[in-house]
Each structure stands twice: as structure tokens, then as C-alpha cells.
Amino acid sequence: MQHRYRYILFLFFLLFVCGCSQRHVKPETSDVNSKAQVEGNAISDVDPSQTDFENNTIANQDDENSLLDSDADLESFDQEFDEFEDEFGDDVSAEVSDPLGGYNRFMTGFNDKLYFWVLKPVATGYSWLVPEFARRGINNFFKNLYYPVRLVNNVLQLKFKNAGEETLRFVANSTIGLLGLWDPAKVWFGLEAHPEDFGQTFGVWGIGPGPHIVLPVLGPSNLRDAIGLAPQWIYLNPVNNFLNASEYAGLDVSDDIQKIETRAGVYALEKVNYTSLHIGEYENLKKDAVDFYPFLRDLYEQRRQKAIEE
């Protein structure tokens, strides 16, 4: 038991580090400048007067270069550009801090190969064997098992109404929804799921994302969200829920529960099943990218940011 406590302490330490290195709102200046900023500060809101000053200097520089012809237009164009620069420049995800960029690129490539060489062929074959309604059922089943994660995190974010709805959903779907294979809570009662995880909870508590990390198999993440996966895996693990539930149901799996193969098998099923329902999406994403890694990184960070704000 004791090593578990030590583990939790370590997690908190990491989160603390994460919090300290969070959100450098990067003013639109040269790289050298902003690096100095990034290295220099803790939780930071860049001094607005400074940003203004920097914007002005830039504004003066590019007067000659613009496409517009008349001076009056130029001025108003510059003003407008500044206004937009604030809008986009202020965005936390604008330029995410990325000390692990090199590794992340490598891992993005690795995951890409994994998808095209293994996951996609397997999922394609699987989708020939298993009809779509069954795959949707299995997908719902796994989603239902994530209920404890959603419940705990809704409560930790003080979203009690959502936590209540989640509970109603779980009860309805686990019973009349045939162990979660079907989603009557949504279809009949209009109760939507409220997905929340520990990464989001930490975000709501004000902890910044920290550096972006691409995880093997799991894909884009950041320090905060990756740490958030730990409690989920240790205490609220859907595979555990699944195996425990089958044990309660009288299935003789007790010997197998501890086996790593069982767990890996269940995860693989979840992943393959999910992928089989989303073939083509990844390929489409890839087409939209000029440079795939920063594109994916930004996609992830923007969506997480939004999910936390909601």
C-alpha cells in the first residue's frame, strides 16, 4: 500500500511542475524573444503594455511590405491586423510550448505506421466480420464502463447536475440498455453523456497543460492529461470494471483477471472496435495538414482547451 502513496505524492509533484510551466502566452515576436520569456516565467500573463509596444514595432516594420496600395488603407489594415493578432495571439494553444518536439515527431510517425500497418488492416477485417450494429453496441458497452471516470470528474468539477445525469444514464443503460450495449438513456430520455476526465478536472482547477507529449498508441496528450490517465488506470479502469462485473455475474474469469493478456486483449478489442467505426477520419485529417505533427498537436490542445472551458 505504501508505494501507492508515494506514487500519488509523485503525481502531485509532477502536477506542480506542470502548473509552474504552464501557459506562456507568447507575444508575436521573434523566436529569440519569446524563448527568453518562456524560460523566464512561471504562470504568466504577459504584461499588456509590453505586448502593445511589441505589436507597434512590428506594425512599423511592415508598412512598406503590404499588398495594399493607399496609405489610408494601410493604416486601417494594420490596425485590423493588430486586432486579429490579439485574438489569435492570445490563444493559449497558439504556440504551445514544445520542449519534446523531436520525440513527439518521432512518436507521431510511429503511431502513424501503427495505424496504417496494424490497426487499420485489423479493424477493416474486423468490420467485415462484425456487423455495424454490433460494433456500435460494443462501443456503447465500453463507453458505459467509463461511467466511474465521468462521475468522479463531474463531481470533482462540482458539476453535480451532470453527475446525476450520468448516474441516471448508467442505471438506465446498464439495465434496459442491456449492459450498456444500447443507449436508451439518450434515445428515450434525451440524457446526453457528459464526458469529463482527470486531465479536464486538473484544467478546471487551473493547472496548465504543460508540454505536449505524444504517447505511444494513445496519441497526442500533454503532461497534465497524461498524468490524469494514471488515476484513471489505477482506480477507475474500465477493464477492471468489466472484469469485476463479469466476476460478479458469475463468469469464471477470476484467474484470468490478473493476467496481462486478458487486459491487453480487452483493450485491443476496445481500440479495434472503435477504430472500425472511424476508418477514414484519420486519413482525412492527414490530408488537411501541411505539417502533420504541429497540426495534430494544435488540434488536440485547442479541443482540450475548449473542453475545459465548457
Add this chain to the structure above:
Amino acid sequence: MKILMSSLIIALLLLQPAFADETASVKKNAEQRINVVIDHIRDKDLDKKARNEKIIATIAPMFDFDLMAKLSMGKENWSRMNPAQQKEFNELFVSRLQESYLEKLDLYSDEEVVVDQATVIKNRIHVASHLVSKDNEIEMIYKFYKNKREGWKVYDVEIMAVSIVQTYRSQFADILSKQSIEDLLKRLRETGGFTVPAGTY
């Protein structure tokens, strides 16, 4: 105190409608154009090239593509380009945006597009819409700003909480932090036709 409050409320009420009127017309305009695009997609008699041209002609007046190109580059990088580079970048970027949009439409089967609300955020208008398909909803927000000469134009589109301009900004910033503007242009020329060169991540 009461007088102060009520005058405040009246002032607020007076301020509101001027913009609200425009908001409604921006929304209506967007809705009409989107509906025309959907009609074009459903029109199976058109060959694809003619269809695409019609779609772009319908949707283009709503967008300020030049501004989108500039914003995607970011002010600093934009000003580092010479006029010829700016021009080429603009062309490459705009055709890329349009192609990407047309590509997305190919995925469209018979989802329903609902334009649901227009919100005023500072001096912008956000028109939210939903693409409803069998088991999920895709949220799209068209963001308008007021162009002094041409009125309300879209400067960014948010799809499922991801801003298109923002993703391009990060990519271009990332590329330009290591490579030159010429390298970026070369890359855009190559990826312009929507083939991802092998080995680039």
C-alpha cells in the same frame, strides 16, 4: 440610484438593436448560401467540376480569403515575405482552403445542416451551425468581422472547437522556426494538390 439603474438599462437597450439587426441579416445570408451549396451537392445531374465551381462561386463572397491567408501566416511572418512571396502564398493558401472545403463536401451524404444561432462577440458575429448525421453532430462556427468596404465577411471557421486559422498558424510558425519562407512555399506547392508526401509528419 433607481434613476441611474434605469438609465443604464435604457442605454443598454438602445445600444443592442443596432447590431442585432445586422446579426440577423448576417445569419440569414449565411443560411441562404449554405442551403444553395447543399442544393448543388444534391443535384446529381451536375458533373463534379461544374458543381465545384458553382459551390465556390456561392460560398466565396462570404469569405475574406485574403485576410484568412494573412492571419494564418501571422503578422510577423507575413511582413517577412516580399510582395511576390505574399502573392504566391495567398494563391496557394486560398486554393488549398477551397480544395479542402470541397473535399469535405464529398464526405457529405445526407446529413442535415442546421444554422442555429448568431452571437455577437465584441465586434464579431459568430454564426453557429450543426451538421447532424446518424450518430454525431459536428459543430461549425463561422466567424464574421466587419470589413470597412465590403461589410461582414468570414475570417475564420471553427470546426468542433478547432479554429482553422489557428491550426495553420501553428503549422506555419513551426515550419518557419526551422525553415525559410521559400521552403514553406515549396511545401505548399507540393501539397497543394492534396497528396501528402510520404515521410512527412
